[in-house]
Amino acid sequence: MTxxxxxxxxxxxxxxxxxxxxxxxxxxxxxxxxxxxxxxxxHVYAVDGVDLQIRQGETYGLxxxxxxxxxxxxxxxxxxxxxxxGSVEFEGVDIASLKGEELRRKRKDIQMVFQDPMGSLDPRxxxxxxxxxxxxxxxxxxxxxxxxxxxxxxLKAVGLPAAALxxxxxxxxGGQRQRIGIARALSVDPKLIVADEPVSALDxxxxxxxxxxxxxxQDEFDxxxxxxxxxxAVVRHISDRIGVMYLGALVEEAAADDIYxxxxxxxxxxxxxxxxxxxxxxxxxxxxxxxxxxxxSPANPPKxxxxxxxxxxxxxxxxxxxxxxxxxxxxxxxxxxxxxxxHWAEQIESGELEMHTVTAQITSQSDLSEGxxxxxxxxxxxxxx
Ligand SMILES: Nc1ncnc2c1ncn2[C@@H]1O[C@H](COP(=O)(O)OP(=O)(O)OP(=O)(O)O)[C@@H](O)[C@H]1O
Ligand code: SF4
Ligand SMILES: [Mg+2]
Numbered sequence: 001m002t003x004x005x006x007x008x009x010x011x012x013x014x015x016x017x018x019x020x021x022x023x024x025x026x027x028x029x030x031x032x033x034x035x036x037x038x039x040x041x042x043h044v045y046a047v048d049g050v051d052l053q054i055r056q057g058e059t060y061g062l063x064x065x066x067x068x069x070x071x072x073x074x075x076x077x078x079x080x081x082x083x084x085x086g087s088v089e090f091e092g093v094d095i096a097s098l099k100g101e102e103l104r105r106k107r108k109d110i111q112m113v114f115q116d117p118m119g120s121l122d123p124r125x126x127x128x129x130x131x132x133x134x135x136x137x138x139x140x141x142x143x144x145x146x147x148x149x150x151x152x153x154x155l156k157a158v159g160l161p162a163a164a165l166x167x168x169x170x171x172x173x174g175g176q177r178q179r180i181g182i183a184r185a186l187s188v189d190p191k192l193i194v195a196d197e198p199v200s201a202l203d204x205x206x207x208x209x210x211x212x213x214x215x216x217x218q219d220e221f222d223x224x225x226x227x228x229x230x231x232x233a234v235v236r237h238i239s240d241r242i243g244v245m246y247l248g249a250l251v252e253e254a255a256a257d258d259i260y261x262x263x264x265x266x267x268x269x270x271x272x273x274x275x276x277x278x279x280x281x282x283x284x285x286x287x288x289x290x291x292x293x294x295x296x297s298p299a300n301p302p303k304x305x306x307x308x309x310x311x312x313x314x315x316x317x318x319x320x321x322x323x324x325x326x327x328x329x330x331x332x333x334x335x336x337x338x339x340x341x342x343h344w345a346e347q348i349e350s351g352e353l354e355m356h357t358v359t360a361q362i363t364s365q366s367d368l369s370e371g372x373x374x375x376x377x378x379x380x381x382x383x384x385x
Contacts, residue, residue, distance in 0.1 A: 020054040024086035046072040048248035059225040061239030111185035115197035117177035128165040175206035247306040254338035312355040
């Protein structure tokens with residue numbers, strides 16, 4: 001589905017069956033220390049309690065700062081990263097419960113498109129061999145005539161000539177390589193494609209072509225997408241619904257248009273306030289919410305609301321002690337599909353609570369040194385996006 005009439009599509013997609021059901025998923029990576037004994041000294045709480053559903057035929061966009069757990073969640077949905085807790089059901093079946101042939105068959109239905117097409121394509125394999133690999137593994141290339149017809153069909157679908165079959169990845173431009181990556185994902189006739197930053201390595205002009213291609217293919221091949229991206233414009237264009245992640249959890253989820261026109265979580269408000277508006281008059285007048293302080297380490301996430309160390313609406317009660325759940329809001333005109341994880345979302349929206357300045361807080365240095373610098377996020381939302 002395209003995002004040209006997001007609200008209508010979101011409504012109609014509500015009637016579509018749930019394809020992916022993520023239930024309370026946590027992915028915690030142990031932090032090991034010691035030369036002789038591999039002692040676990042802590043955990044990186046990369047994904048820390050996510051519930052979301054992706055309906056058949058929709059595009060679900062996942063956004064958030066670098067290190068908030070988007071890729072890890074995508075990998076958990078593919079079962080490449082087994083959840084520490086919780087489950088991922090695909091067509092009603094818990095993927096982790098599958099083994100052998102059943103798991104192999106299910107894997108065929110869920111494919112991935114990667115950020116770096118060069119890194120994900122073996123440079124020693126021709127395009128033909130790259131495309132045939134998955135087809136052979138899933139018994140889709142038994143008849144040679146049918147297989148070569150399918151290869152030509154795949155190339156045509158992604159806008160490449162049949163002559164590309166005999167070439168190697170280095171002979172193509174970045175955009176063409178991403179088209180090969182997409183053809184490879186399509187080759188096994190999947191139901192869900194998880195696209196992790198599918199265009200962020202490409203030139204801006206090529207990005208639009210690849211995004212348009214993904215949209216066309218969705219209708220043609222009856223696909224469902226999970227698109228992970230840090231570029232809010234890309235996600236808005238392609239998504240029916242959007243989930244905003246912060247430190248391992250969803251803080252807001254709504255139809256794409258609703259997230260952009262009426263962000264209700266303080267973090268989403270800050271993200272959206274950083275997106276430039278094409279109209280110079282509105283651009284000059286609009287309010288910017290500049291977040292203070294670093295993104296805390298996922299090895300030492302703040303207690304209570306994870307966003308409280310940077311939130312301009314933080315309150316003395318609840319914010320530091322109670323972790324808010326994703327919930328529907330009691331605000332007229334806000335649909336039940338728009339869910340927000342903030343104790344005070346209603347009062348912030350009504351203006352009862354006003355923004356205040358935030359004094360930057362430093363998370364425990366001992367925890368940071370255990371996790372290492374790798375676990376630090378960018379200094380600000382602007383830097384990240
Ligand atoms: N295999 C791993 N072992 C330990 N920590 C990991 C592992 N994979 C990811 N992490 C950590 O988990 C956190 C979430 O990482 P993830 O790659 O999911 O974030 P992301 O939102 O995709 O970021 P980006 O936008 O930079 O791609 C980060 O702190 C990362 O360093
Ligand atoms: S719960 Fe409190 S700290 Fe968290 S986003 Fe809402 S107001 Fe801010
Ligand atoms: Mg990532």
